[in-house]
Amino acid sequence: SSTRSRSSTTTLQAATTPHQPVQKVAIIGSGIAGLALAHAFLSNNPSSSNNNKIQIDIFDSRTNLDEKAGSGIQLTGGLVALNEISNNLYNEVVESSLPLERLVSKCRPWFGGNKDDAGVEQGWQLLELDIQNAIRENAAADASKQHGAEEGDSNKQYSLVREDGEVVAYTILRGTLQRILQEQLAQEHGVDVQFDKRLCGMAYSNEENGVKCQFNDGTTTGPYDLVVGCDGIQSKVKQYVNTGSLQPNADSSSAIYSGIRITFAIQEGDADDNPVQAKKGAQFTQFFGNGAYALTSSYGAGKGVPPAKGAFLIYTDDDYYGPFPKSVFKRDESEVAVKPSVEAAAENADWTQDNRVPREHVAECIKVLKTAAIPGNDVADIVSNSNRFFDLGVYFHNPFSWNGWVREFDKSAKYAVLAGDAAHAMPPFLGQGANQALQDAYLLAEKVFEYNDQVEQYSSVVRGGESTAEPNLKALLNEYEKRRWLPTTSITAKAAGLGYLETGSGFFGNFRDAFFFTMGKLKVVNKVFIDSATPKI
Numbered sequence: 001s002s003t004r005s006r007s008s009t010t011t012l013q014a015a016t017t018p019h020q021p022v023q024k025v026a027i028i029g030s031g032i033a034g035l036a037l038a039h040a041f042l043s044n045n046p047s048s049s050n051n052n053k054i055q056i057d058i059f060d061s062r063t064n065l066d067e068k069a070g071s072g073i074q075l076t077g078g079l080v081a082l083n084e085i086s087n088n089l090y091n092e093v094v095e096s097s098l099p100l101e102r103l104v105s106k107c108r109p110w111f112g113g114n115k116d117d118a119g120v121e122q123g124w125q126l127l128e129l130d131i132q133n134a135i136r137e138n139a140a141a142d143a144s145k146q147h148g149a150e151e152g153d154s155n156k157q158y159s160l161v162r163e164d165g166e167v168v169a170y171t172i173l174r175g176t177l178q179r180i181l182q183e184q185l186a187q188e189h190g191v192d193v194q195f196d197k198r199l200c201g202m203a204y205s206n207e208e209n210g211v212k213c214q215f216n217d218g219t220t221t222g223p224y225d226l227v228v229g230c231d232g233i234q235s236k237v238k239q240y241v242n243t244g245s246l247q248p249n250a251d252s253s254s255a256i257y258s259g260i261r262i263t264f265a266i267q268e269g270d271a272d273d274n275p276v277q278a279k280k281g282a283q284f285t286q287f288f289g290n291g292a293y294a295l296t297s298s299y300g301a302g303k304g305v306p307p308a309k310g311a312f313l314i315y316t317d318d319d320y321y322g323p324f325p326k327s328v329f330k331r332d333e334s335e336v337a338v339k340p341s342v343e344a345a346a347e348n349a350d351w352t353q354d355n356r357v358p359r360e361h362v363a364e365c366i367k368v369l370k371t372a373a374i375p376g377n378d379v380a381d382i383v384s385n386s387n388r389f390f391d392l393g394v395y396f397h398n399p400f401s402w403n404g405w406v407r408e409f410d411k412s413a414k415y416a417v418l419a420g421d422a423a424h425a426m427p428p429f430l431g432q433g434a435n436q437a438l439q440d441a442y443l444l445a446e447k448v449f450e451y452n453d454q455v456e457q458y459s460s461v462v463r464g465g466e467s468t469a470e471p472n473l474k475a476l477l478n479e480y481e482k483r484r485w486l487p488t489t490s491i492t493a494k495a496a497g498l499g500y501l502e503t504g505s506g507f508f509g510n511f512r513d514a515f516f517f518t519m520g521k522l523k524v525v526n527k528v529f530i531d532s533a534t535p536k537i
Helices: 032-042 077-085 087-095 131-141 143-148 174-189 236-243 361-371 378-384 433-463 473-502 507-521 524-533
Strands: 024-028 055-059 072-075 098-107 124-130 170-173 199-205 210-215 220-224 226-229 255-267 282-288 292-299 308-316 388-397 406-408 415-418
Touching: 024 032, 024 210, 024 220, 032 055, 032 077, 032 174, 032 433, 055 220, 072 174, 072 292, 072 433, 077 087, 077 433, 087 170, 087 174, 098 131, 098 507, 124 131, 124 507, 124 524, 131 143, 131 524, 170 174, 170 292, 199 236, 210 226, 226 236, 236 406, 236 415, 255 361, 255 378, 255 473, 282 378, 282 507, 292 361, 292 378, 308 361, 308 378, 361 378, 361 388, 388 473, 406 473, 415 473, 433 473, 473 507, 473 524, 507 524
Parallel strands: 024 055, 024 226, 098 282, 226 415
Antiparallel strands: 072 170, 098 124, 098 170, 199 210, 210 220, 255 308, 255 388, 282 292, 292 308, 406 415
């Protein structure tokens, strides 16, 4: 792990009021962000000189974590951050994943055709990105910056190419990654997720000098020095950060429905396949049609387990123009479209909910594929042979909020802070949600370690009667937010734009095809992919 400079910019006369280190933390939500954050707090981190262990309680409103729920994901910069947290954890995840090798984009022919020997339309190829090679070339170009980053430099550059030449780009099922994080948390640290705990209240207790958390089962826990909201797009902790209170039936005002829907299917690997041969590497293949597009890939499903295949069908909601309900543009009240209820934490950009749909939904998917003239049979084959089907609306958070990610409890120096989708839920079209959550976890833990170091140093110096920098947890939490806000906001904006572009129809569909063809030739696609994938911690 790296070390960080912990000097303060302000020197004050030592105050007589003692500063307390962060010793007990409540993590609300056990998705990828919450589990990774628990590991970050509990792993032996050489970058912290403070030897006091932080105590963790981690809660989740669900009854369990279903490994069979959720989609496949890519891991790039987030995996670099996970390695900073724990090399053992990194190795466990890599051994359960597939190397991500390339991206290919195809479109329906504008004229003529490109049929194979069986008469199946294969479409026109718009671009092909050799991901491994592109990452290596970028790393070589940045070599001078990498060598110039001194140990302890807070602006240290992180690479997607390790010292042994391994390219950090993999695919894995979200459920498999969650299982590994949960199992290792219990095995290495003796911490279990407390399920069936839906947060309904938080308040600072003067008597106990900490935050008490109330849950809908009537239990209260605490006191805590810090409460971290890793509870997804319908985050209760975010509601508190925004408003200073928790309202049982209030929706998060910053959750935006994109007007784009995703149906995805997961086909488990064949047990008769040779797992070693099957793990030959993953390719993302995009198929652009008229008003919709599809994506296929394969995903690691665990050590010794044949990889799974995934097919995603992305299309626009008939009742929406982008994020705007068509009812806004209709005069006849009988035509008014019903806005999807955000009761749909079920419709969750975090993709951790088990929103399964019946197998009968296959017929609807095949119909959309044919209507959109999506080329090839790859998507239809996976859909037809899949074991699990899911349907989601794509929501994301408005990153421009006056309230930010941090709120103090009643001037107590105890704080609520956000991470992962609770802070910056984003459309999935750049594949960066899980990666950004992992980077949040690493950096947030680093800032808390830094504060605890400051408290330790402050106490030592004060005993000697000297002046020193006063510890300031709020400033460090704000640094965490500032460091992570720009990259996550940039990715959110790019991903939202991509979603609307990729589901274009008619003239806009042809424009999309020409755009991707041109951007592929100019290698702009390489730059966008690598810029989003490179860790910024």
